[in-house]
Structure formats: structure tokens, C-alpha cells
Amino acid sequence: MSLEVHIEKKLAEFTLDVSFVAANEPLGILGASGAGKTMLLRCIAGLEHPHRGQIILHHTTLLDTETGVRLPARRRRVGMLFQHYALFPHQSVSDNVGFSLGRLAPAERERRVRQMLGQVHAAELGSRYPHHLSGGEQQRVALARALASEPEALLLDEPLSALDTQLRSRMEAQLQETLLAYPGPALLVTHNIEEVYRLSARLLVLSRGRVAAWGPREEVFRKPPSVEVARLTGCKNIAQARAVSENSVEAIDWGCRLRIASAISESVRHVGIRAHHIDFTDRPDSQSGRDNVFPCWLVSSSETPFRITLFLRLHKPPDESRTYDLQAEVFKEKWERFRDRPLPWHVKLSPESLFVISE
Amino acid sequence: MALAESTDWSPVWISLKTSVVATLITLVGGLAAAAWRERYRGRATALIDGACLLPLVLPPTVVGFFLLLLFGRNGPVGELLLRLGTTVIFSWPATVIAAAVVSFPLMYLTARAALEQVDSRFLEAARTLGASEWRVFHRIALPLAWPGILAGAILSFARALGEFGATLMLAGNIPGRTATIPIAIYFAVEADDMRSAVAWCSVDVFISIVLLSGLYYWTHARGPARWTRR
Numbered sequence: 001m002s003l004e005v006h007i008e009k010k011l012a013e014f015t016l017d018v019s020f021v022a023a024n025e026p027l028g029i030l031g032a033s034g035a036g037k038t039m040l041l042r043c044i045a046g047l048e049h050p051h052r053g054q055i056i057l058h059h060t061t062l063l064d065t066e067t068g069v070r071l072p073a074r075r076r077r078v079g080m081l082f083q084h085y086a087l088f089p090h091q092s093v094s095d096n097v098g099f100s101l102g103r104l105a106p107a108e109r110e111r112r113v114r115q116m117l118g119q120v121h122a123a124e125l126g127s128r129y130p131h132h133l134s135g136g137e138q139q140r141v142a143l144a145r146a147l148a149s150e151p152e153a154l155l156l157d158e159p160l161s162a163l164d165t166q167l168r169s170r171m172e173a174q175l176q177e178t179l180l181a182y183p184g185p186a187l188l189v190t191h192n193i194e195e196v197y198r199l200s201a202r203l204l205v206l207s208r209g210r211v212a213a214w215g216p217r218e219e220v221f222r223k224p225p226s227v228e229v230a231r232l233t234g235c236k237n238i239a240q241a242r243a244v245s246e247n248s249v250e251a252i253d254w255g256c257r258l259r260i261a262s263a264i265s266e267s268v269r270h271v272g273i274r275a276h277h278i279d280f281t282d283r284p285d286s287q288s289g290r291d292n293v294f295p296c297w298l299v300s301s302s303e304t305p306f307r308i309t310l311f312l313r314l315h316k317p318p319d320e321s322r323t324y325d326l327q328a329e330v331f332k333e334k335w336e337r338f339r340d341r342p343l344p345w346h347v348k349l350s351p352e353s354l355f356v357i358s359e
Numbered sequence: 360m361a362l363a364e365s366t367d368w369s370p371v372w373i374s375l376k377t378s379v380v381a382t383l384i385t386l387v388g389g390l391a392a393a394a395w396r397e398r399y400r401g402r403a404t405a406l407i408d409g410a411c412l413l414p415l416v417l418p419p420t421v422v423g424f425f426l427l428l429l430f431g432r433n434g435p436v437g438e439l440l441l442r443l444g445t446t447v448i449f450s451w452p453a454t455v456i457a458a459a460v461v462s463f464p465l466m467y468l469t470a471r472a473a474l475e476q477v478d479s480r481f482l483e484a485a486r487t488l489g490a491s492e493w494r495v496f497h498r499i500a501l502p503l504a505w506p507g508i509l510a511g512a513i514l515s516f517a518r519a520l521g522e523f524g525a526t527l528m529l530a531g532n533i534p535g536r537t538a539t540i541p542i543a544i545y546f547a548v549e550a551d552d553m554r555s556a557v558a559w560c561s562v563d564v565f566i567s568i569v570l571l572s573g574l575y576y577w578t579h580a581r582g583p584a585r586w587t588r589r
Contacts, residue, residue, distance in 0.1 A: 047483050073486040086484040090502045099498075100488040149488050 003153050003185040007043055007053030007063075016040065016050070016209040022153075022185040028200035028217070029189045030232055036209040037189040038083070041155040044187070045080045046073035057152050058184075079151030083158045085142035087130035093117070093141050094126040100149035116144040120178065136167045143178060154179075154186040160195060175199065193234045197221070205229050223355055230272050230357065236327040237278070241271040241356065249356060254314050254325050259291050261351040267358040275309065277353035278328035280338060281346050292351060295344035299324040308335045312347065366558045369535045370543035373454065377539055378519040381458035385515045388459075389466030390508065394496060397474055415464035422461060423528025430456070430529065453530035454537050458519035466515045473507025474500060506577055513574045520566060 003022040008015060016036045020027075031037050042048040044055055046062065049070065055063040057078070062071045087096050098113045117123045120140040130138060139159060146154065159175060160168050176199055179186055190196045196203065196217075203220045205213040205228075213220045213229040224230035227238055239253035243266050248259045251271050258271060281293055296312040299322055303309075311324040318324070326347065338345065392411060399407070414422050430437045430448050440446055447453050477500050485495045501508075523541040530537035532546055540559050547556040 045483075045487050047486070073483070074489045074491060076487075077489070078487060080484070080487045082480055082484060084480070086478075086480040088481055088484070088499060088503075099485065099490070102490075102494070145488065 002058070003044070003187075004054070004056040005040075005044060007040075007050035007055065009039065009043060009048065009050040009053075011036065011039065011209065014209045016043070018206070018209070018211055020204055020211060020214055022187060023202075024184050025202065026179045026186045026188055026200035028196035028203045029187055029206060030191065030193065030196050030203055031206035031212075032232065033191060035206040037191075037206055038157055040206070041080065041157050041187060041189055044076075044153070045078050045155055046071060046076045047080075060152075077149070077152045079146035079149055079154045081139075081142055081146050081154070081156045081159050084162055085130075085138045087133075087138055087142055087145070089130050091129075092126065093122070093128050093130070093133070096130070096141060097126075097145045097148050099145065112148060116148045117141070119147070119181075120144045121174065134167075135163045136171050139163065139171055140174070143175070147178075147182075151184070153184050154182055156186065156188045158190055159188070160192070161190070172198065193232075205232055207232070224272075224357065227270055227272075227357055230270075230355075234274070235272050236275045238270055238272040238357075239325075241268055243268045247351075254294075256294055256314065258349060258354060259351045260354050260356060264356050265358060268356045269359045270357040271354055272357065273326075273349055273354050275327045275329035277350065278326060278330075279348040279350060280328075280330070280334075281348045282338075292349040292354075293346050294349075296326070296347050297343050298345070303332075307331055310335075312345075314347075317343070366555050367534070367543075370538050370540045370559055371562050373451070373536070373538060374520055374540040377451070377454040377458050378516050380455050381462060381519040382512055382516040384455070384459045385463045385466040385519075386508075386512050389463055389511070389515070390470050392467055393470035393474055394500075396471060411467045412464045414461050415468075419461060419522065419524025420528060423457060423525035426457060426460065426525060426529045448529055449531045449533065449537065451530070451536055454522075454526050454539055457525040457529045458522045461522050461525050462515040462518040465518055466511045469511025469514060470504070470508050473504035473511065476507065477503045510574055510578050513570055513577070517567065517570050520563070 002024065005022070006019045008017045010016075013034070014036070016039055018036070018040055029037050029040065039048060043050050044062070050063065050065070052065050053063060054061070054065070057076070061067075061069045062076050062078075063069060088099070091099070094110075094113050094117075097116050098109050101109045101112055104112065113126065114123065117126060120143050122137060122140045122144060125133065125137060125141060130141070133141065139162070143159075160171055163171055172195060179188075179199060188196065188200055201217060202215065203213065203217045204211060205220065207228050212232070213225050220229065221233050224233055224235065230238055239251040241249040241251045241258075243264055244250050244257065246263050247261075248257055249264065249268055249271050250257050260271070294314050296314050297317045299311045299313050299318040301308055301310050307329055310328045310330065312326045312328060313323065314325045328347065396404075396407060396411075427448065428434050430440070430453070432438070432441060432446070437446065437448065447456065481499050481503065482495050485499045490498065521541060522539070523545070526537070526539060527542055532538050532542050534543075538546070540563055544556050544559050547553070547559070
């Protein structure tokens with residue numbers, strides 16, 4: 001029981017060419033804007049028609065261009081949560097949620113509507129109209145409406161992007177609860193890295209219409225298969241590199257040789273490290289701290305309430321161009337301890353934190 | 360009042376009856392044509408639009424002339440009706456036909472604009488919720504487009520009420536049967552019966568003011584304020 005998708009659709013800028021299987025669990029779809037994420041959901045829902053391909057949901061063929069099968073959207077039993085929710089403005093919340101239950105007797109329908117609204121903690125909203133609801137309430141009602149039709153698969157298009165930050169984390173917890181209870185495959189489109197990581201155990205990264213990575217989230221984040229996926233998953237430090245031995249590379253952009261914890265192959269082209277993995281060391285000359293330790297100078301910095309991002313130049317002081325080699329992210333408490341020390345500081349790029357990308 | 364007693368009020372009733380029936384016909388016909396045209400993806404779009412809007416640009420007498428050719432004794436429709444033992448020209452139904460044909464483009468245009476303005480996401484959401492195309496239309500598209508469609512119906516009614524040229528060609532001037540307000544006014548002035556002309560003109564002005572206020576109410580006070588979008 002799963003959702004199997006193999007589709008090809010020519011778009012203005014590129015061709016959406018995607019193949020994957022989603023099990024009965026949330027699958028996060030990550031990608032830059034315009035990578036084809038929403039188009040992919042619309043193709044599965046039957047709102048857009050791929051030029052070629054096959055979509056199979058729980059042994060039911062929704063689309064097969066070879067045999068000419070193309071179920072219309074209304075017969076696909078695929079629930080979709082639209083980015084701005086698309087609640088029918090002229091219908092009350094109850095009528096919105098009960099829209100797909102037209103065949104039921106009125107009493108039974110009312111019972112189901114109450115049950116669905118209760119499930120998303122919106123029982124008291126039934127008689128209101130969409131324009132009287134807050135963004136969070138609209139999202140819950142739209143979710144209840146999609147679930148009321150008992151869809152075999154659930155497609156969520158940026159379910160949290162229309163909400164303000166404060167509401168977002170609360171709605172995210174509720175969404176997680178709903179997703180855990182949902183028995184079928186759920187595709188969750190977002191461009192928020194942290195959100196997608198928390199909500200789905202598996203990830204699919206789209207880049208210009210193609211699958212750039214697909215697998216368990218830990219793997220996609222720890223060993224991104226391409227520079228693009230590394231960037232999309234939030235990695236700030238990537239340098240061109242070439243292998244020099246089976247456990248060390250030369251980082252060309254950073255002008256240094258780095259030891260890598262795992263064995264590497266000849267085909268290595270890039271090396272990377274995440275900003276929060278960069279460490280600073282007090283004793284650059286001690287035996288234990290010798291590996292991958294380099295002098296660095298501060299070029300500039302940028303603060304958030306609890307963390308600070310440091311832009312660093314390796315090996316020599318910054319010049320007029322203010323170019324930097326590394327971005328390091330540290331908690332402010334730690335930053336307070338070494339901010340007044342004389343430059344150069346010493347960064348440690350731990351071999352366990354470094355990852356390599358082969359072409 | 361001497362004016363009220365001596366005036367023949369039949370043109371007022373004929374006009375109102377004609378306009379109401381003609382508006383109902385254009386409402387259904389115009390809406391159906393607009394809804395069908397929304398979905399039509401063929402090559403004849405320009406031709407269809409042109410044909411639907413033709414009565415708006417042609418002089419009413421030309422429209423009346425073509426209707427006469429169509430419904431006359433030797434016309435294709437007229438001959439058919441004759442075989443069924445009836446004829447429509449120079450009878451009350453002819454005033455309805457003339458008014459409906461002339462007001463049709465207004466209904467078609469406003470209905471299309473109103474349907475086009477409905478956010479397609481609502482229609483798509485309804486489809487993913489299992490709704491048939493008919494259900495999508497009458498439960499979502501129609502209610503959302505309703506203020507615009509009603510405005511179109513009011514415009515059509517006003518146009519039907521003012522119809523003169525095509526009506527005269529097809530229905531003539533038979534007092535008590537086909538003489539609508541505009542036609543009665545024309546012949547009253549020609550016969551130098553200024554009192555009747557003034558009475559009928561006043562009725563027309565009154566109806567027009569009521570219609571325009573209604574239109575304003577629908578498009579300004581009610582329409583956009585009803586479902587404010589965030």
C-alpha cells in the first residue's frame with residue numbers, strides 16, 4: 001500500500017521528471033521555489049496532466065499514459081491542502097468540511113463534520129465563515145475538510161507558510177499530530193528545512209524538476225549527494241576539492257589539506273561542513289588538536305537572539321574585498337568567551353563533521 | 360387625476376411582462392453559454408464570441424430584419440411554426456424574442472466576466488473533494504459569481520425594457536398586444552398625443568431609477584463586501 005509516481009511534464013523552464021514511491025508515512029518534499037514542488041502535487045491530485053507517466057495509489061491506477069487511464073481529480077480520492085487553504089468563502093465552516101459528504105444523510109453528515117472539526121481542535125468554529133477565521137483556524141478547517149473526504153493520500157502544499165512565526169510552531173505541533181494519525185501516504189511540500197525535518201522521516205529533494213535526493217532525512221542531511229542538495233539542506237560551507245589519499249582531500253577553495261573520517265574515492269569533487277559544526281580551539285599546537293586546525297581571521301559577523309554567525313577567512317587577514325572562506329555558527333555564550341582574544345583564532349574542522357561529494 | 364384616468368396603461372404591463380420573461384430567458388441562456396464558453400478549448404472561440412455579441416453591435420433594426428427572415432412565413436423557423444399551426448410574428452411572443460435576442464450579449468458578457476473572476480483554486484479544491492463538474496458549478500462557481508450575474512440580469516432587463524427597433528420589425532405596433540412602452544411613446548408623439556407620451560416616459564424614468572439603484576446596491580454595497588478575502 002503506497003503511492004507510486006513516475007511522471008514527466010514539460011514546463012516553461014524545465015521538464016518535471018520525477019520518480020518515487022511514498023510509503024504510508026509523511027514524505028517531505030524540499031526544494032527552492034520554482035523547483036516543481038507544487039506542480040508535482042497538482043499532477044498527483046489530477047489538477048495538471050503530465051505528458052507521460054504513471055501514478056498508482058494503493059493498487060488503483062490514477063494515471064497511465066501508456067494505457068490511456070486518466071482519472072479525473074474528483075475520482076482520485078487524493079486530499080489536497082492548498083497553500084492559502086482555499087476555503088469556500090460563501091459557505092460556513094460546517095458546510096466547507098461537509099462538502100465532500102453530500103451523499104450522507106443530514107444527521108450523519110453533521111455528526112461526521114463535528115467529529116472532523118473535533119479532530120483538529122476546531123469544534124467551536126462550525127457556524128463561522130472563513131473570513132472570520134484567523135490563519136491558524138483556516139488551516140485547521142482546511143485540514144478537516146480534506147480529511148473528511150477520507151482521502152487515500154494527503155498532499156500538503158506549504159501548510160504553514162501562510163502563518164506568522166508565533167502561530168507556526170503551534171500549528172506545526174498540531175499538524176504533526178494529524179500526520180501521525182493519518183494512515184496513508186502524506187506528501188508535505190515546504191522550503192523550510194527545519195519544518196520538513198521535524199515533520200517527515202523521509203525526504204525528497206527536488207531541483208529544477210528532478211529528484212536530487214531521496215531517502216531517510218538523516219542520510220540526506222549527513223551525506224548530501226550533490227552540492228545543490230547540500231545547499232538546499234542549509235549547508236553554508238562547500239569547497240572544491242580533490243582526493244589526495246584514501247582519507248584526506250585537498251580543499252582547493254580553502255587552500256588546505258583536510259583529513260576525512262570515512263574512506264573516500266578518487267571521484268571526490270567537493271568537501272563541505274555545516275556552519276554549526278565548525279569548532280574553535282584554544283591550543284592549536286597540542287597533539288590532540290592538530291588535525292584540521294587552521295588559523296583564521298574574522299571578516300564580519302551577524303547576530304540572531306541566541307546565536308552568532310561568524311564570517312571567517314583562513315590563513316591570512318581579510319583584505320579590501322572582504323571575501324570569506326567559512327561561515328561558522330556558535331551560541332552567544334561560547335562567543336562571549338573568545339570574542340576578545342587576539343586574532344588569529346583557530347578553527348577546527350573535525351574529520352567526523354566533514355562530508356565529501358563525488359560527481 | 361385626469362392623466363391617470365384617460366391614459367392607456369397597457370404598454371406598461373406589456374413592457375414589464377416582456378422584459379421579465381426576456382430577462383429570465385437571457386439569464387438561463389447567457390449563463391449556460393458563458394459557462395460552456397469557459398470550458399471550451401476549441402479553435403472557434405473568436406467565432407463564438409462574435410456570434411454571441413453580434414446583437415450588441417448591430418443596429419436593432421438589422422437584428423429585427425434578420426429575426427423577421429428567420430421567423431417570417433418563408434423563414435426556416437416560421438415555416439416550422441406554421442406547420443404546427445401557429446406563428447409568432449406580430450404577436451406578443453415576438454416582443455419577447457426581440458427583447459431576449461437584443462439583451463443576450465449583455466448577460467453573456469457580464470456572466471463570463473463574473474465566472475472568470477472566481478478564483479480557480481476554489482473550483483480545484485471542490486474537485487479534489489470529489490465534486491462533479493455540475494456540483495462545482497452550481498455549489499461553488501455560481502454562488503461566488505452571483506453578484507456579477509445579478510448585475511448582468513439587471514442590465515439585461517433595462518436593455519429589454521428599452522428595446523424598440525427589433526421589436527417594431529418583428530412584433531409591430533398592435534395596441535394592447537405588442538405595443539411596448541418605447542413603441543407606444545413613438546406612435547403617441549407621432550399622433551400628437553403628448554399626454555400619453557409624458558405618462559409613459561415618466562414610468563420609464565421611474566423604472567430606470569429603481570433598476571440603477573438596485574444595480575448600485577448589488578455591485579457596491581453588497582457584492583465585494585460579502586466575502587472579503589484576506
